[in-house]
Amino acid sequence: MTTTSPTRHRARAERPLSAEAAALATGPAAHPLHPDHTPTGQLAFGAFFQGVNSSTIWRLPASGDQVAWDSFEALVRTAERGKFAAFFLGEGLRLREHRGVPFELDVAGRPDAQTLLAALAGVTERIGLVATQNTTYNDPVDLARRLQTLDLLSGGRAGWNIVTTDNAWTGENFRRGGYLDHADRYLHAEAFVQVAGQYWRGERIAHDGAHYTVRAQGELPRSAQGSPVLFQAGASPDGQDFAARTADVIFSPHGTLEAAAHFRRSIVERTVAAGRDPAGVKILPGAEIILAATEAEAEEKVRWVRDQQVGPEQAIALLEQYWGRDLSAFDPDGPLPDVPPEVAESGVTRGAGFQFAKAEELTRTWREEATQKGQSILEFARAKAGARRGTFTGSYDTVADRLEEFARLGAIDGLNITPWLIPSGLDDIVDELIPRLQERGVYPSDYAGSTLRENLGLPAV
């Protein structure tokens, strides 16, 4: 394994922490959040290509094609120019539906992650290639073999984002296994990862568990990084415990400083309880970054991005998921619907945030909130679109200062960035933000090594 130390810029004297960060710190600068956690003060970036979703703007002339090779190649090359640790693909094993038809842009489809990453391995040299792959509907040896192949082909750059997938409609797409209870999904996942690990270590596998019966023999050589890096996404207490026992990196949904600090503490405690070194579990929240040269321009840009992301139809569709009924008669420029929801629990078409919320309570709270803020349906939906993501907006300098603070507090180890435009959405991050983070000494000036494990600062396996 090659290990070269990247040069770190130390041009600036350290600024004092903001009042917000200082209030969150409960310990000295070496351990601000937890006595068992020492911030590295370094950030690693991943580029998260979700494919179909409600945050990428596909309708602009500058948007690429969601399945065309050129889009992926351009995006991954920009990420590698910016020394991103990883290029990351999401997964959905069945199209989301809304009132009986594919939801909004889902109909466009999303290419298979492993096939695509194998092709991208051929046009890149250092960047990690991470496939989101589900443990409920795959088979462990089959998936382990494909991931190990990617790891070998890429010279030790493969990662696996382990997800359990939280919705019944995906279960309906699979005859065997089907939809599992929440706790069962994580037990299933744990057995899955255990078998995959045995396969990667070349062991003879005789696994007879509640979830799998496997007779197999690991057959491929170890990769340059030993085995694929294990990412995990799913932030419930069960999900956190699972990550603390098995994951190298957590793809978390906590993008504010306060939420990220609490999540770090929770993960450190669970990691220590699992008998692992907390330094071996990195946290990279998903994030959207909207930048401009000045604050005023950035504010204007945020408004424009939200307008592009959420039009009148999307606003009505968003509310319909939570009301569980047809709201097409309501004016998007008028107040929130004053009718009760038709469901007990809110729907999950968009997957994020409010799933399984009690619909009656949620819709009442939303109506009150919108009335109080004087928001129309459209304005409310646009505000919610931003609030549901970890969003960093502002001038290049403000966002760099903010991220420096996240790094120094040790709240996060980096970000998984979803560009709102494909393929040019990483350009200003690479050209304007990253140089400022390098000046502040919190972002590497080069790759630390040739494997994903090295570039994330993870111990060898």
Ligand SMILES: Cc1cc2nc3c(=O)[nH]c(=O)nc-3n(C[C@H](O)[C@H](O)[C@H](O)COP(=O)(O)O)c2cc1C
């Ligand atoms: C940041 C993040 C990204 C996720 N990405 C995916 C994905 O691409 N595909 C998928 O099937 N599930 C994805 N999930 C959902 C997880 O599979 C999981 O089902 C869900 O978070 C519920 O688990 P939990 O109750 O432990 O949070 C993601 C979850 C998080 C938090």
